[in-house]
Amino acid sequence: MQTITITGGQTLRGTIRPAAAKNSVLPLLAATLLCSGPCCLRSAPELSDVDTSLALLQAVGAKTVRHGPDLCTLPVSAQELCGEIPAPLAGAMRSSVFYLAPLLCRTGAVRLPLPGGCRLGPRPVDIHLAGLAAMGARVELEGDAVTLRRFGPLQGVDFTLRLPSVGATMTLIMAACCAMGTTVLRGVACEPEVCDLVHFLRSCGAQITGEGTPVLVVQGRRALGGVTYQPMPDRIAASTYGAAVAAAGGQITVTDCAPAYYRAFLQFLQECGVEIFWQEQAATLYRDPTVPLRGGRHLYANAWPAFATDTAPLAAAVLLQAEGASEIYDHLFANRFACAAGFAAMGAACTVRGRMLQIAGSAHLEAAEVQAPDLRGGAALLVAALAAEGTTILRDPGHIRRGYADLPAELAGLGAQCAVQRQRVPG
Ligand code: EPZ
Secondary structure: OEEEEEEOOOOEEEEEOOOEOHHHHHHHHHHHHHOOOOEEEOOOOOOHHHHHHHHHHHHOOOEEEEEOOEEEEEOOOHHHOOOEOOHHHHHHOHHHHHHHHHHHHHHOEEEEEOOOOOOOOOOOOHHHHHHHHHOOOEEEEEOOEEEEEOOOOOEOOEEEOOOOOHHHHHHHHHHHHHOEOEEEEEOOOOOHHHHHHHHHHHHHOOEEEOOOOOEEEEEOOOOOOOEEEOOOEOHHHHHHHHHHHHHHOEEEEEOOOOHHHHHHHHHHHHHHOOEEEEOOOOEEEEEOOOOOOEOOOEEEEOOOOOEOHHHHHHHHHHHOOOEOOEEEEEOOOOOOOOOHHHHHHOOOOEEEEOOEEEEOOOOOOEOOEEEOOOHHHHHHHHHHHHOOEOEEEEEOOHHHHOOOOOHHHHHHHOOOEEEEEEOOOOO
């Protein structure tokens, strides 16, 4: 059993570069199934969700190779692929849903036990299914699994998403690439990771316009070849480093990640009193640890370009010690703030009211034994522990490994006292 120990009170200093974005790499790996040539994703991070994706690709008959930091997939014929997604892999991550469209297109039928992932509240897949049904797929829901079949090619449609789901937008872009004729997708997500999927598919030969706007137009059935592609940097990891220096104090430079990708988070840190020097591809952040942070913030997490939901727990970790009461409302997920129990164990006064987290501020944080409830909540507890007196023990760090290759080592590289401990289980 592993834990992370964090001894607070060390200021951070140094330069750090975020890895390629998990939320790009995972859909891109699924999209490689549509390509008739080899695909290489440069510098793909070694995350447990990436490992799960590779296991899933292999389970459905795809061929994958790691060349050092790059992840490559080799083309396979439709006969070599199967559309049966094993339940343990589907249940291990939400991103198993990205395999619905490519496997339906390639094999004619796909069965997905309903996907797992962070328990952030209800996470239905109705928009994915409604869009695929509109393109002609037959959808059968049976128990905890969904089976999709097509009889002939999918058909291009004019489809409006009932809300701008990131995952459903990605599913429908992939399906539209295989559909006959033109597909118009309205009310789509505009997140940078959606744009990254479009850029990847376009490099493979797809004809797609409108990324970054609410309307996407896809001309289907273009031959998709292979490509070597550098996925975008991880803007949530970049925000995590920013939160860490805000909590602990010090000066760091985050390189190779355009501040425009996480502008809302940087602006929030600035409002709290962190000094930020913005460049095109880097940001330098400075916080004097002897000067209290400014609280009194009212944040509203929502779809891009608003404040990102994945950064809401990180913002909370920063605001615990800031002067003045703050509130964070998450419009997207009902259970975003499961980390509040850990914050409270460290001595913070904070209360979850529905989708809102209320933070009294001015907390003197003290070390505690806390549990990572989910990926970003776990990272937020680690950030809070950097500012706590004494040595915090963070249990269940496996959640954090789903999205950060080695966050404790990265923070230790910046001067934090933070390490992974392997504990013996008695007996
Ligand atoms: C992606 O999840 C990210 N995951 C999440 O990051 C991120 O929090 C989220 O987008 C929002 O930015 C990946 O990219 C792998 P959604 P996704 O579909 O695609 C509802 C992290 O920590 N909805 O945009 O699942 C849904 O319940 C993870 O890295 C439906 O109702 O998010 C939610 O309330 C956590 N029906 C809202 O939409 C659907 O069919 C937004 O979800 C689909 C979604």
